[in-house]
Amino acid sequence: MVRRPISAFELEFAWRTDKGRVRSRNEDAVVVHPEWGLVVVADGVGGASAGDVASRLAAETISERFGRLSTPRSDPEKARLYVEAAVEEANISIWRHSKQRTECTGMGTTVVVGSLGWDWMAFAHVGDSRIYRLRESAFVQLSRDHSFIQEVVDQGFFTSREDARRYGIGENILTRALGSAPGVGVSSDLVEIQSGDVFVFCTDGLTGMVPEDWMCQILMVVGENSLDAAADALIRMANERGGTDNITLALVKVGERIG
DSSP states (O other), rough: OOOSSSSSSSEEEEEEEESSSOOEEEEEEEEETTTTTEEEEEEEOTTTTTHHHHHHHHHHHHHHHHHHSSOSSOOOOHHHHHHHHHHHEEEEEEEEHHHHHHTTOOOEEEEEEEEEEHHHHHHHSSOOOEEEETTTEEEEEESSOHHHHHHHHTTTTSSHHHHHHHTOOOOOSOOOOTTTSSOOOOOOEEEEETTTEEEEEEEEHHTTTTTTHHHHHHHHOOOOTHHHHHHHHHHHHHHTOOOOOOOEEEEEEEEEEEO
């Protein structure tokens, strides 16, 4: 039996994680399975409360689910629900682990997950790790942060995040994280993919250091250089601009149509 490819397009992947210049350990995690079209990026929270354990558990639990159960390929909506369920399973795993081990009490993690299908991608996220899409010259954030600063903007207290920051609202106050409760609100969506698209999955160690227009400029030249070069450049730039947090990213480039 000839197995159908996972996508109608050639797909290229690159991923990196870096401790940064300030933190003593890396509490981020990244797992990419090109054969499944799966990308997972997580950013552990809780400091001394085992944030690195939480992010690793999230990445491992989601990966294991994709390896254990067949991912829906012919129905995009079922695929979206599948990704949501994988994130919910990771949440339960982290929450149970934190209850069983006192040294892990209070641990949590953000997560952003992408599952590429035939001509679409299903994605889900919790927290402030993000997914962006570069299409031609348009660089758009597809996720919406689960953070206090985003909520006060959404509720109309401020006209922009910049205004909220000027008022003293911090960027890093999360309103949702995996592991904080037995149930979590997972945001998910579906997007079509086109030849030439570049997707960025990343933690706030990248977005907090590198402005979006700079990220866009680096990714715009991916066609001339390799995806690996772009990944290296983004990590290097985040470190050069301070590297105050762990930096993790995964890039996916949609190539020529083959199916």
